[in-house]
Amino acid sequence: MNKKVSLIGVPMDLGQGRRGVDMGPSAIRYAHVIERLEKLDYDVIDLGDLGIPNPQDRARNGENLKCLDEVAQVNTELAERVHTIVEEGRFPLVLGGDHSIAIGTLAGVAKHKKNLGVIWYDAHADINTGETSPSGNIHGMSLAVGLGYGHERLTQILGYSPKIKPEHVVIIGARDLDEGEKQLIKKLGIKVFTMHEIDRLGMTYVMEEAIKHVSNGTDGVHLSLDLDGLDPHDAPGVGTPVRGGISYRESHLAMEILAEADILTSAEFVEVNxxxxxxxxxxxxxxxxxxxxxGEKLL
Structure with missing residues (x-):
């Protein structure tokens, strides 16, 4: 993995319905993320946090997209910052904030990759659109936007769409899907490892298969990890917890297997509340x- 890491916080809670996730980047820094990576001999530059607007009205608009203007603005700035990080030859590590920030991260990274692989580690698929979303919360639409589905204010960030291809995406840990999401997943043929597969096949098999999938024909791999992918017993501080999730130990194993594969070119951790x-x-x-x-190891 690239030993030069640029960390950027996006303290935004406009993409979802529960306040507090805007404090996620500060909480992760307080938990000594920079010191942890520096101890592993990474050169870490903390670029601070993006500024987030504070809209007066968080209600749905006529297109069932809450805070569209603000979410589009923040993700455009994030995409430009991530684009610059990659240009500088550094590894972008983005801290959220709600999962709508993946719109900007993917836009900035994929600008440099013709075929970006994506591991979406999440209880949810986040592949709704304004037409299918029950809530209008854009954090449930970020993967769809990356695939080119959704409002053009979001899909056209940095002037191109789609950012990623469905055959290069793997969703891991899914256990709460809306009907519209199920239909689009089937239509696009996206690879999904639900909790059923993790329970039945084991995390080692799931990760090995996921790595094969996102490495096939790609020129980089992005990890988008939502902490609600874990079971609420292990990660209680998330806005949309779903029981029966991935365990703490299974998640460590997944990360260790990814580290050994040495395929990641960018990552984001989101939804800490x-x-x-x-x-x-x-x-x-x-x-x-x-x-x-x-790459941290016990021995």
Missing amino acids: PILDHGNTTANVAVALLGSLF
Whole structure:
């Protein structure tokens, strides 16, 4: 993995319905993420946090897209910053914030990759559109936007669409899908490892197959990890918890296998909500998983 890491925080909660996730980047920093990576001999530059607008009205607009203007603005700035990080030959590590920030991360990274592979580690597929979303929350649409589905204010960030191809995407840990998402997943033929597959086949098999899938015909791999992919028992501080998730130990194993594969070119960790947490547990989990992802070993 690239030993030069540029970290950027996106303290945004405009893409979802529960306040507090805007404090996620601060919580992860407080859990000593920079010190953890520096101890592993990474050259870490902390670029600070993006500025986030504060809209007066968070209600749905006529297109069922809450805070569209603000989410588009922040993701455009994030895409430009990530684009610059990659140009400088550094590894972009983005801390959220809600999962709508993946729109900007993918736009900035994929600008440099003709065929970017994506591992979407999440309880949800985030592949809704304004037409299918029950809530209008854009954090549930970010993968769809990357694939070219959704409002053009979002899909056309940095002037191109789609950012990624469905055959290069793997979703891991899914256990809460809306009907519209199920239909689009089937239509596009996206590879999904639900909790059923993880329970039945084991995390080692799932990760090995996922790595094969996202490495086939790609020129880079991005990890988008939502902490609600883990079971709420292990990661309580998330806005949309779903019982029956991936365990803490299974997640460490997944990160360790990814580290050994040495395929990642960018990553983001999102949806840490300190207001809903207990003693910063979820941010500490995020940092521990980042340690494994970046090559930390017991011996």
